[in-house]
Amino acid sequence: MPMIRTAPALLAALLVAAPASAQTAANASFVTLGTMGGPVPSATRSQPANLLLHGADAYLVDCGDGAVEQLAKAGVLLPQVRAVFLSHLHADHTGGLGAVLGLRNQTNVRDTLTVYGPPGTKALVDGIVASMEPAARAGYGIPGQPWAPPASTVTVVELGDAARLSVGGMTVTTAQNTHYDFAPGSAEDRAYKSLSLRFDLPGRSIVYTGDTGPSPAVERLAKDADLLVSEMIDVAGTMDVVRRTAPNLPEPARQQLLRHLTTHHLTPQDVAALAQRAGAKAVVITHFAAGADNPARTAGYLETIGRTYKGPVRIARDLDRF
Template sequence: MHIRNLALASALALASMPLHAEHHGEAAADEAVVADAGRWITLGTRAGPVPSSTRSQPANLLIAGGKNILVDVGDGSAGQLIKVGLPTNRLDAVFITHLHFDHTAGLAGILGLRLQTNAPDGLLVYGPPGTADLVDGLLASMVPGNTAGYGVAGAATRDLAGMVEVVELRDHASLQYAGMTISARNNTHYSFAPDSGLAERFESLSYRFDLPGRSIVYTGDTGPSTAVEELAQGADLLVAEMMDVDETIRLLRRDAPNMPEPVLMGMESHLRDHHLLPRDVGEMAGRAGVGAVVVTHFSGRERGDPVHFEYLRQIAENFDGPVVIANDLDTF
């Protein structure tokens, strides 16, 4: 069966092929060279920044062209990788959509673990403007541990600067990597004041991965965006964020009871303007003419709750293709 049909069939069944370490172990890593349509694994599917006991923070693994590529790197990414049999020292590249901590916090752990396991130099880290500053700060935080090492007299320390190569990307960027074309667009997750100068300093990116066998678009965090719709035109698979704002605010009130009300209201405004509601996902998918939708960066009720089916109904108002709300470690 063609890989696109496999993805559609999985979505139609509201299921996919989770890889669990207890069943697959290191065998999963041995399958890194796959068909030229690649494999997309949703390592972490929870919208941040509130931690969840059932879902990890945003992160995805794209296995394609013989490369292991992280797309966003939320807290806990290293642990999620090993659940699919992939140690951190076998990563080849990381793509970051934007610099919010729920999408970047796992990079510190990955770099530190790669240091301690003597991983090869030259991990490629692609991201929006500011990514170099982020990585420089993380490397600086590793200096004490690198200097102390294992406390063995005469042991050499490692050149931290050689561990990572950073490439910053902006709107309309395009590059060739591992036999695919990767394109980026600036989305609507940020809306800086016109006179702040911040729009020139920071961008929030969505990515399109055009593999030989299929095309995958990952929205990252965004509100409704014509740029993302253009990026996603005709894609086989749209991996889209989706927020239940009312549920998110309820959780924030529960978990951060001391948050001032004006701050909470500002956050609610941000969530409604800078993220996708279920109807927004359907409208984007329908206008872009994509083949199937995978919902991730999920904030809402889980399967079995009647509200969960309401999400799918609202998406289906404008998109008649298959849709699945992904769980951690699902594969498409």
């Protein structure tokens, strides 16, 4: 079972994990489809992907490799997915998008799917659409009966910092975070952004950090959120995985990776500070980038977070529902 540090009365109300099939039309819930921090694959956790269920509709929030399979395990059909939100364009968060688009096309889902994401999302989707063309023209091999033109099945809305839009009866707000450290206003900063997302639904607010380092903007976005879904990095544990899987990694590359892990992600101490400053009512930790579960190490994370943040905390597993 996932490890929990309880604030007993609050925990039962705020952090209820159950199969996604228990979703009711009256309630919004957040399903952690894939909880592994990429890009190294895991035998026990799928790549980063999440599902926001709101009534009968479903929204993918990041779409890592294996997302379609995880949707099936969660009991959600592709036609239920109304939109996809991408926090940033690293492959571990987008690798499953080709399957989502391709299988919708192959199964003749007629509704146009909207993909929301940072600058560069249109180029990403255009490339996926181009890769779908040969199969769509062939269809099921019946002469004169191709599938729908792939470009007609998807549309893209690119988002920047502090975007605010209404989607399916909820308000979605973005904040540019610190997963990248390009100079503000630079060409790189304009071209490449990593976003955190806030979903304000009737009676409930959910904030998804995506990948980020410590960020005052994310703290403001998460102010008084009912649920904060945060990434978390174990730098030492992740570097151990790297040493085992890439023993010949050149030292300059190792140093670059270490810089990335320590500045562009959140440690347990950082997660605690974010949740405390934001006044979040409950925290779910995902993007668990330390490899296989280790009960002693997990207990240490929760103890560290609990020194600063006194609310309920859960380290998610794939297909948990909150």
